[in-house]
Amino acid sequence: MGTKNIFNEWGIIITLLLIALPIIVASILAIVKAKAIIKNYLEKKEQERFNNYVKDLTPIEVEKLEQRKRALEFALSNNELSGETTPIDNKGLIDNVSEVETLRFIEQKKKSQPRPYIEPELSKLIIWYLGCATFWLLFGTTVGEYLGIKFVAPDVDHYSWLSFGRLRPVHTNAVFWGWASLAMMGLAYYVIPRVSNVPIASIRTGYRSLILINVSVVLGSLFLMAGINNGGGEYREYIWPVMALFGIGVFISLRNFFKTIAKRTTKEIYVSNWYIISAMMFLLVIAVVAYWPSWQTGLGETVVQGYYMHQGVGMWFMLFNLGLMYYFLPQQLNKPIYSYSLGILAFWAQILFYTLIGTHHFIFSAIPWWLQTVAIVGSAGMIIPVVAGTTNFLMTFKGSWHKLSGSYTLPFYLIGIIFYFTGSLQGTAEAFRFTNLVWHFTDFTVAHSHLTMYGIICFMLWGFIYTIVPRLTGKEPPQITVGAHFWLALIGLLFYTFPLMYGSTLRGLMWMEGTKSFIESVELMAPYWLWRAIGGSLMWLSHILFAYNFYVMVKRKDKITVPTSPIDILKAKQEMDTQAQTN
Amino acid sequence: MEFFDNHKKLFRTALGLFVGLTLIVAIRPAINNQNNNAPLPNYEPLSEQAYLGKKSFIANGCVACHTQQVRNVDMDKIWGNRPGIAADYAGITRTDFWRNTATLMGTERTGPDLTNIGARQPSMAWNLLHLYQPRAVVGKSIMPAYPWLFQIKNKVGKDEVEVVVPDAYRKGINGKIIASQEALNLVAYIQSLKQTQLPNGKAPMEFLYKKKESPTGKKGSTLNLPDGKLLYTNNCMSCHQANGEGLKGAFPPLKGSPIVLGDNLELYVNIIMLGYDPRPEYATMNAVGTDNNLTPEEVTAIINHERTSWGNNAKKVTTEEVKKIMDFIKITTKK
Ligand code: HEM
Numbered sequence A: 001m002g003t004k005n006i007f008n009e010w011g012i013i014i015t016l017l018l019i020a021l022p023i024i025v026a027s028i029l030a031i032v033k034a035k036a037i038i039k040n041y042l043e044k045k046e047q048e049r050f051n052n053y054v055k056d057l058t059p060i061e062v063e064k065l066e067q068r069k070r071a072l073e074f075a076l077s078n079n080e081l082s083g084e085t086t087p088i089d090n091k092g093l094i095d096n097v098s099e100v101e102t103l104r105f106i107e108q109k110k111k112s113q114p115r116p117y118i119e120p121e122l123s124k125l126i127i128w129y130l131g132c133a134t135f136w137l138l139f140g141t142t143v144g145e146y147l148g149i150k151f152v153a154p155d156v157d158h159y160s161w162l163s164f165g166r167l168r169p170v171h172t173n174a175v176f177w178g179w180a181s182l183a184m185m186g187l188a189y190y191v192i193p194r195v196s197n198v199p200i201a202s203i204r205t206g207y208r209s210l211i212l213i214n215v216s217v218v219l220g221s222l223f224l225m226a227g228i229n230n231g232g233g234e235y236r237e238y239i240w241p242v243m244a245l246f247g248i249g250v251f252i253s254l255r256n257f258f259k260t261i262a263k264r265t266t267k268e269i270y271v272s273n274w275y276i277i278s279a280m281m282f283l284l285v286i287a288v289v290a291y292w293p294s295w296q297t298g299l300g301e302t303v304v305q306g307y308y309m310h311q312g313v314g315m316w317f318m319l320f321n322l323g324l325m326y327y328f329l330p331q332q333l334n335k336p337i338y339s340y341s342l343g344i345l346a347f348w349a350q351i352l353f354y355t356l357i358g359t360h361h362f363i364f365s366a367i368p369w370w371l372q373t374v375a376i377v378g379s380a381g382m383i384i385p386v387v388a389g390t391t392n393f394l395m396t397f398k399g400s401w402h403k404l405s406g407s408y409t410l411p412f413y414l415i416g417i418i419f420y421f422t423g424s425l426q427g428t429a430e431a432f433r434f435t436n437l438v439w440h441f442t443d444f445t446v447a448h449s450h451l452t453m454y455g456i457i458c459f460m461l462w463g464f465i466y467t468i469v470p471r472l473t474g475k476e477p478p479q480i481t482v483g484a485h486f487w488l489a490l491i492g493l494l495f496y497t498f499p500l501m502y503g504s505t506l507r508g509l510m511w512m513e514g515t516k517s518f519i520e521s522v523e524l525m526a527p528y529w530l531w532r533a534i535g536g537s538l539m540w541l542s543h544i545l546f547a548y549n550f551y552v553m554v555k556r557k558d559k560i561t562v563p564t565s566p567i568d569i570l571k572a573k574q575e576m577d578t579q580a581q582t583n
Numbered sequence B: 001m002e003f004f005d006n007h008k009k010l011f012r013t014a015l016g017l018f019v020g021l022t023l024i025v026a027i028r029p030a031i032n033n034q035n036n037n038a039p040l041p042n043y044e045p046l047s048e049q050a051y052l053g054k055k056s057f058i059a060n061g062c063v064a065c066h067t068q069q070v071r072n073v074d075m076d077k078i079w080g081n082r083p084g085i086a087a088d089y090a091g092i093t094r095t096d097f098w099r100n101t102a103t104l105m106g107t108e109r110t111g112p113d114l115t116n117i118g119a120r121q122p123s124m125a126w127n128l129l130h131l132y133q134p135r136a137v138v139g140k141s142i143m144p145a146y147p148w149l150f151q152i153k154n155k156v157g158k159d160e161v162e163v164v165v166p167d168a169y170r171k172g173i174n175g176k177i178i179a180s181q182e183a184l185n186l187v188a189y190i191q192s193l194k195q196t197q198l199p200n201g202k203a204p205m206e207f208l209y210k211k212k213e214s215p216t217g218k219k220g221s222t223l224n225l226p227d228g229k230l231l232y233t234n235n236c237m238s239c240h241q242a243n244g245e246g247l248k249g250a251f252p253p254l255k256g257s258p259i260v261l262g263d264n265l266e267l268y269v270n271i272i273m274l275g276y277d278p279r280p281e282y283a284t285m286n287a288v289g290t291d292n293n294l295t296p297e298e299v300t301a302i303i304n305h306e307r308t309s310w311g312n313n314a315k316k317v318t319t320e321e322v323k324k325i326m327d328f329i330k331i332t333t334k335k
């Protein structure tokens, strides 16, 4: 079996095709970007040449040009009829004309569009959510990077609190519940009131929920490092009182959102809200099922674990992010979503199939065979929502591809969407029984986790954050550091995952062959683990840049802008007057 | 659609669908599993010490790298004598008020599966040293070291267990390295991890995806024996080391060993099958051959590998000779 050519196995072929996809897209993106840069460069050169020409103009030539100019510009003065007095322009018909004053040689990327008014209070809340999320991203991935280093240098330290087994769940839980969850909820505080067209029901509740979740992650991390955990199930390592804080946090925000939607002034419920509200409801169900003690004896624990692990990622992170995508993508492209009903189909299909597939984490284990089969069938069924979702997003993109080269947020969206396709279908391929034989228990799973949680969820979240924070604060991040963030994260992710997938395939085949000892398979992985640490370092670096960009977007100090338009001047005067009154 | 414009109806429907499916694929199977499985008749619950050791295993997150499940596929054969079944886990209940059940099945095999480690590697001395510094016994290991489970003392007290650590790994330590109670508990837990025998007469499930049997030796010849080097690596190397030189103060060398090179085959086979402990300067060897169900062919292959490696140069033995001794051992130990 082991010696059979693995390239004849469907699961493997599909996976190879899938992982080729992001590379292709990344290459195209790189080419598009490079072209833009070259064009830029050529234009600059052109301008230099022009400048030199101008410098070298002789007085005679100048005189000639001026003559020509006068001839060209000759026109009537246009006030032959109206005289010299300024007209009264009550309706702003004359003064509101904007014009392009400067010739632009460097193509400016689109700045985020100014948006309708958002209450400053709400905008502060959202910034707090995103700020905390950024902190947990830095913390969580610093730990992740350190874990990666431990594979290469297992003796870097000997502190019990920092030992691998204790630190690993600190990493996974901090990036799950601290970074991704807080970022999603912060963004939901923006989206839900927007699409319901009413103010949020309660801003205070938002802060309460934020505090509860932060406390939960702080306590959870400390407990894990101190050796207090729930007993083994992945992402279920926080003990129940700690997880309860998180649950309550989500619950009160859910009620808050629900009340907001109930007050909506639009008739229909925009599909984003379907996804977001459902994700929050489902998370609570999942957490209760996972922590409730009466069905956890013996293998019951494992059945629940499979369910929990998968619903955690699929019904919380993925569903929530899809909801956000249905709002942000059309916004960013300035056009409606390609097909609203496809979004709804994907919604129901996702619930139907995703819920079934938890046990595919325990294929060939002592879990009932029928349940494993249901899981495998469900994994195949996932093709429906994934293809529906991807098609919908890409068709929305269609006709706006040119915007990619000029936008610093859209590349994040596109990569997120591509990984949504490959990452999810890769999961399907992994669930086939042959591929599972090769890959189960190896680092392939870890590569898959990062292709999805990182490639899909993180990239989408970054795209959304870069989209809204400038709208809230009016400050743009430096485009160069955003670009650096994007490329470091993407290249880092590829360095992290591809060698790992290759190495773990070799390792799995070695296990199947059975002619080498286990320790040789540990040795075999050494170079791939080193690559993982290298890729991880790039990713980590990109997060530092992201944090810096975030800081730039929210930092207090404003460049002083002197109001020029009558509206701004009046506003400034009004503000001054009210200040004078209150003082 | 009217229906979907009513937030209450919409969200109730979605929640209902999700909860319904959850009942079918998670809660009901979980409850069924829990109610319809009982521990096997000869299942031995953990001793108190082993139970404390398990808590330490949980606290240190060993499950991050070690699974405890033998799947019903051929490649998992090396981790147990039979595939795991639901009954194997049925005796595991909630840890305590704060903590959930810990079946510790795991999801990743960065390190070996531990389902049957109590049979494969029960040596106390090896396990303690391995916990203190895995690379002292397995050079290429990347497992974390757990030195905080050990204390440095000037004298070895009564009932205390000293760990003899090779010089390369005791930099800056002058005293004796003593295993703490927690380390001993942890080892007790490791030693307790053995697959329970199925009740008499019950055939275990088959391993699936079998490899084509590689032709094993015709009886009596030394040709076509299984791979002695691999068997040595899997069963002997962690103590006697890849270079056959053992570890000073813990595991004796096989290179140049009079027993390996000598003519007393009976003693040699006896040691492999039944263990050995007459020499106080070394740790106890467990009954490696019996614990791992080694066949006469396999024992012969190992012996021949040891007799002809690392500069050893002794005559190979035949399966017949070994089988005769093993049959005799079986009869005498039955009594
Ligand atoms: C600098 C970036 C990161 C590095 C270097 C890193 C590194 C690691 C390492 C070394 C592991 C342990 C793998 C093992 O036990 O074999 C791990 C596990 C994991 N990480 Fe990360 N990580 C990073 C970022 C993230 C992010 C941002 C997320 C999610 C939002 C994430 C999600 C996970 C998950 C889910 C696992 C468990 C994988 C599994 O069990 O299959 N990681 N990571």
Ligand code: HEM
Residues within 6 Å of the ligand: A164, A165, A519, A522, B056, B057, B060, B061, B062, B064, B065, B066, B110, B111, B112, B113, B117, B120, B121, B127, B134, B138, B140, B141, B142, B143, B144, B146, B186, B190, B238
């Ligand atoms: C206190 C927790 C742990 C305990 C009690 C433990 C126990 C063991 C035992 C008994 C073995 C020998 C298995 C055999 O010979 O078949 C082993 C091997 C191994 N373990 Fe662990 N382990 C723990 C934590 C870890 C962690 C966290 C890692 C991963 C980072 C790890 C990685 C390995 C590897 C790679 C091997 C194979 C090489 C070797 O024998 O050292 N272990 N472990």
